[in-house]
Amino acid sequence: MASRLWASKAASYLKINTSFNRGFASVVKDLKYAESHEWVKVSGNSATVGITDHAQDHLGDVVYVELPEVGTAVTQGNSFGAVESVKATSDINSPVSGKVVEVNEELTSSPGLVNGSPYENGWIIKVEISDTNEVSSLMDSEQYSKFCEEEDNH
Amino acid sequence: MESTINCRENGSLFDVSHMCGLSLKGKDCVSFLEKLVVADVAGLAPGTGSLTVFTNEKGGAIDDSVITKVTDDHIYLVVNAGCRDKDLAHIEEHMKAFKAKGGDVSWHIYDERSLLALQGPLAGSTLQYLTKEDLSKLYFGEFRIIDINGAKCFLTRTGYTGEDGFEISVPSENAVDLAKAILEKSEGKVRLTGLGARDSLRLEAGLCLYGNDMEQHITPVEAGLTWAIGKRRRAEGGFLGAEVILKQIADGPAIRRVGLFSSGPPARSHSEIQNENGENIGEVTSGGFSPCLKKNIGMGYVKSGLHKPGTKLKIVIRGKTYEGSVTKMPFVATKYYKPT
Numbered sequence: 001m002a003s004r005l006w007a008s009k010a011a012s013y014l015k016i017n018t019s020f021n022r023g024f025a026s027v028v029k030d031l032k033y034a035e036s037h038e039w040v041k042v043s044g045n046s047a048t049v050g051i052t053d054h055a056q057d058h059l060g061d062v063v064y065v066e067l068p069e070v071g072t073a074v075t076q077g078n079s080f081g082a083v084e085s086v087k088a089t090s091d092i093n094s095p096v097s098g099k100v101v102e103v104n105e106e107l108t109s110s111p112g113l114v115n116g117s118p119y120e121n122g123w124i125i126k127v128e129i130s131d132t133n134e135v136s137s138l139m140d141s142e143q144y145s146k147f148c149e150e151e152d153n154h
Numbered sequence: 155m156e157s158t159i160n161c162r163e164n165g166s167l168f169d170v171s172h173m174c175g176l177s178l179k180g181k182d183c184v185s186f187l188e189k190l191v192v193a194d195v196a197g198l199a200p201g202t203g204s205l206t207v208f209t210n211e212k213g214g215a216i217d218d219s220v221i222t223k224v225t226d227d228h229i230y231l232v233v234n235a236g237c238r239d240k241d242l243a244h245i246e247e248h249m250k251a252f253k254a255k256g257g258d259v260s261w262h263i264y265d266e267r268s269l270l271a272l273q274g275p276l277a278g279s280t281l282q283y284l285t286k287e288d289l290s291k292l293y294f295g296e297f298r299i300i301d302i303n304g305a306k307c308f309l310t311r312t313g314y315t316g317e318d319g320f321e322i323s324v325p326s327e328n329a330v331d332l333a334k335a336i337l338e339k340s341e342g343k344v345r346l347t348g349l350g351a352r353d354s355l356r357l358e359a360g361l362c363l364y365g366n367d368m369e370q371h372i373t374p375v376e377a378g379l380t381w382a383i384g385k386r387r388r389a390e391g392g393f394l395g396a397e398v399i400l401k402q403i404a405d406g407p408a409i410r411r412v413g414l415f416s417s418g419p420p421a422r423s424h425s426e427i428q429n430e431n432g433e434n435i436g437e438v439t440s441g442g443f444s445p446c447l448k449k450n451i452g453m454g455y456v457k458s459g460l461h462k463p464g465t466k467l468k469i470v471i472r473g474k475t476y477e478g479s480v481t482k483m484p485f486v487a488t489k490y491y492k493p494t
Contacts, residue, residue: 061155082419082472084443
């Protein structure tokens with residue numbers, strides 16, 4: 001991230017237009033969001049988890065996704081895997097507790113799906129939720145957009 | 155990833171003003187510097203330079219630095235930003251002692267200058283628009299004090315990407331104009347590039363990052379920089395830690411810096427390296443995904459004997475073990491501008 005901040009600073013100094021504006025990272029209305037920039041799509045007690053557009057944009061080109069094994073227990077707010085980009089390694093935290101029932105094997109050969117399609121083809125795991133009440137502690141799309149804006153202005 | 159590739163296809167301009175340029179002047183500046191570095195400074199022709207290493211009493215590296223002999227009584231060098239305070243204190247301490255014995259040396263630190271690195275295949279043709287000097291006659295490692303875009307610059311044909319290119323020390327009040335002019339003359343093909351891409355580029359070129367791949371306790375021999383220890387220096391010694399270093403050259407070092415390929419996630423620094431039986435043989439010091447090769451590359455230190463290209467090994471990342479092997483460096487062929 002430091003490199004990008006540097007580049008945008010230098011660019012503004014040199015009065016060059018940059019496309020680094022972070023105001024337009026997309027969100028999806030019906031998803032729920034965690035402060036660590038994962039999204040979750042809940043239907044009944046099954047959940048699909050991925051990282052947000054904002055997260056992939058900050059990470060840059062994803063080169064490897066470390067996936068958990070099916071059957072692994074995950075807990076809300078705790079790491080279950082990692083995303084590696086050219087710039088950095090970032091833990092992926094589970095927005096909900098439960099058991100991993102499916103992992104996106106596509107990401108093994110095409111980690112770039114996380115960048116290109118963060119909310120669809122770039123999903124990471126599916127979880128059988130153990131406590132659906134946990135979902136209420138997550139943000140909706142509007143709250144999350146605001147959260148990102150504030151974080152970027154820091 | 156794209157910025158790394160653009161540097162190799164077109165060019166990059168980096169602001170590296172955080173690095174510290176300085177001059178040593180005086181009729182004894184060469185013999186003074188030779189006490190602190192492993193290079194044959196006396197043997198350098200005026201206007202040429204080399205990568206060198208500042209050593210401590212134990213033969214470990216205090217810093218790596220590109221030094222240039224401007225004239226017999228003027229050396230120009232650039233040291234790492236992170237080592238600035240340490241390096242300057244080290245040089246100052248030895249300079250005091252040297253002067254007390256009657257040696258003639260003084261220094262100037264260029265805080266009034268900025269440093270730009272212009273790298274990539276378009277570097278030469280782009281910069282040529284901005285100076286009357288014939289750059290086709292300035293080869294890798296050579297240095298000139300010339301006028302560029304109307305300002306007096308220190309120009310070194312060197313870099314940290316493996317590409318042809320220049321490092322340009324320019325008075326700070328002229329730096330923005332020069333950066334703009336370079337970008338403009340390249341018709342937008344040379345782009346401002348960040349230090350993240352710079353790290354991928356230097357890793358692909360197999361170049362050390364001080365603090366990662368070289369540290370106080372690592373000698374230049376272990377780091378694979380024996381080539382930078384001048385022939386005369388090997389015979390005569392006379393630099394800090396020479397006994398340790400010359401013994402290592404004779405007997406071979408216990409550990410060696412190697413290039414690595416690995417499967418799985420990119421191996422970051424401090425990842426453990428094991429042999430095929432799972433025994434610890436060393437540690438990764440730099441690693442990442444190569445934008446040009448589209449695979450994981452890294453460097454690290456392993457026990458001598460296990461350093462040969464093709465040696466199979468294992469790398470431990472977050473508790474899991476992945477296959478890897480020792481490979482030759484550079485990972486991406488270097489394109490330094492040398493006389494043919």
